Amino acid sequence: MTSVVGVCIGRTWSRTVLTDETRKLIGRRAQLVEFDPDVGPRQDVRVLVTGWDAPALTGEVLDRLPSLELVLHAAGSVRGIVTDAVWTRGVRVSTAAAANAVAVADFTCAQVHLSLKNAWRLALDARTARAPVARTGVRGVDGATVGLVGLGHIGRLVARRLAASGLRVLAHDPYAGEQQGVEIEDLDTVIARSDVLSLHAPHNAATHHMISAARLALMPDGGTLLNTARGGLVDHDALVEFLTARDDVFAVLDVTEPEDLPSGHPLFTLPNALITPHIAGSLGTDQARLGELAARELFRFLDGLPLEHEISRDGLAFSA
Incomplete structure (x- = not known):
């Protein structure tokens, strides 16, 4: 009997994540069927492909999917949709975070070089001057030190790429072991010694506002803070005060707290801050990578093979 795979991705993303080509391969x-939890139950769906704009998989939603065995999340973070009900009912979860990590790592490495x-x-x-300016403050890439906070999918990719470019890479991650080409240090040491400090940690109770006023003060002269992870890692009130006082330091923020800063927020106008609208991850043609990874995981599941990107209940706590 042919397995039934439900698709629960918002209309904005459904055809760019699961392209026509990927849909044909799965077919x-x-x-493939579209699943709308507000319309009615699907007794036959064994696998559900989720993505951006998918609802949280609560007990009520799962009641509409009594045969569900596997969730394939074709987006970045899966934390927003997986609830305790998923684990209680024995539904397995796989995430395309590794595919999304490629886009974020590309963006991060580009920003490191630009910084x-x-x-x-x-x-x-x-x-601002409406005129040419002197070429001042150029540190240069050779001999530079980049500090990474977090060595998950993205942090490890960034570390490998930067080390291959000859940069010195320091990192802080209390759960990571030794990494080739990376010097593991405590967080304060990483901040104090890094020409560019790049954040890749998950946002949770332990990491909320980990980049505090005290830690911002450790940044070296001419340093750059780069955040492509979660806005809540940084105390934004402290950051505004710090950047106002320390115009030698620059901040590149692809994520903020809140996600959409209110109009008129000081970070939009400070001369040493740049805000981008959460574009580091998979957008445009990059989104197809997510659907392709989900399709590969689906085929492994159908063939009875171990999943390559399965996440456990314990692992979810340490994911972005």
Whole structure:
């Protein structure tokens, strides 16, 4: 009997994550159906592909999927949709975070190089002056030190790429073991010694506002803070005060707290801050990678093979 695979991804993302080509590949092995938890139950769905705009998988939603065995999350973080009811009912979960990590790592490494060239500050200064500006504050890449906070999927990718480029890589992650090409240090040491400090930790009770006023004060002259992880890792009130007092330090924030800063927030106008609207992850054509990974996991599941990207209940606590 052909397995039935439900798709529960918002309309904005459904066809860019699960492209026509990926849908055709899946269709050779399974029947794809759209699942709307507000419409009615699906007795036959064994696997559910979720993504952005998918609802939390509460007991009520799962009641509409009595045959569900596996959730394939074709997006970044899965924490927003997996509830205790998923684990209680023995539903397995796989996430495409590893595919999303590639896009974030690409963005991060690009920002590291731009930061070491002082590119953003010089560009913003030229726009303000409406004239050419002197090439000041260019640290250069050779011999630079980059600090990473968190060595999950993204942090490890970034570390490997930067080390291959000859940069010195320091990292702090209390749960990570030794990593080739990476020097593991305590958080304060990483902050104090890094020309660029890049955040890749999950946001939870232990990491909330871990980049505090006291830790911001440790940043070296001319340093750059780069956050592509979660806005809640940084105390934004402390950051505004710090950047106002320390105009030698620059901040590149792809994520903020709240996710959409209110209009008129000081970070939009400070000359040493740059805000991008959460674009580091998979957008545009990059989104197809997520659906492709989900399809590969589906085929492994149908063939009775171990999943490559399964996440456990304990592992979820340490995911982004």
